[in-house]
Amino acid sequence: MKLPQPFYIGLVHGPIRSKDGSEITTSVTNLDIHDIARSARTFGFKRYFLITPIKSQQSMVKKILGFWETDSGLIYNPDRKNALSEAQVIDSIEDAIEEITRIEGKRPLVVVTGANFEKYEGKEKELIQKIKIDERPMFLLFGTGWGLTASVVEQADFRLEPIFGIANDGYNHLSVRSAVAIYCDRLARSL
């Protein structure tokens, strides 16, 4: 199976919706770096952008990404370096889009996800179809905290169908790491 166009993934830490609906910046967590890098690599994504405008957070991420390239990191677990080699910290969604445009020579199709979308363009099959027709790379965005802001969602090119659970009581609260894994798998199976 081959991706029809290069796929990029972004985990947004700012701007993000807070619990009460205002705009905030969340902290980068170590597990989000690792788990999502591993999913992205396994499912053929070309690069994983950790998006945060906070300089001290950027330094922290760079330090973590750097560790797995040191001798102790490499000896302990060489696969981690391999996973993290495609992770990159960047200031903003717009900067990531520009970086992808620079690499690919085309502006990517910006795809957003969210558990509470009431309107969406389609499922993974429809998205793959659109990517093939448009012949543009894909940039898949995930929010931390309480999700991507309304303006990011509205400006996107494609809103993916949410992941619906099957709990009897309607419980539906996946971690972002789990949601990323599920969407990556669904996309691979829709090729």
Add this chain to the structure above:
Amino acid sequence: MKLPQPFYIGLVHGPIRSKDGSEITTSVTNLDIHDIARSARTFGFKRYFLITPIKSQQSMVKKILGFWETDSGLIYNPDRKNALSEAQVIDSIEDAIEEITRIEGKRPLVVVTGANFEKYEGKEKELIQKIKIDERPMFLLFGTGWGLTASVVEQADFRLEPIFGIANDGYNHLSVRSAVAIYCDRLARSL
């Protein structure tokens, strides 16, 4: 969508394969408790067993599970209590099987997963079919560390097809949290 029989999930910390193939016990991690509890709840699983024979680890898990029932935990994030209400720490795989048998009045079908299986009984569709025919609850086991031991895998009733990535260079190293999420989603979509 409705599950044909009650589904149970188990995360095994001992016995587990180590990097060099010997049997070890791994540590329970906070993120494995939370992420897998949330996936299990979202996809309708009835209970989530954290399997470890180490008493100090059991106490630690109980303390974490307890926090989300305290006032501060409930006020901060009531959904966490909801997710963790079905998590339970237990000594061994055999004890978990006995507990399920006690609850359901039938021994569960023990299903194992692993990234490196060379032989397996089938995909999620075949598993759901078997559960319907056998009319037995399902107990889905995941390993931490370097995976479930050979004897656990051999004694299981059903080995699920591994998750194959699509990376050009064959990279395939999902976290157990990601693997759980993907299998839960695949099972729900196979109903």
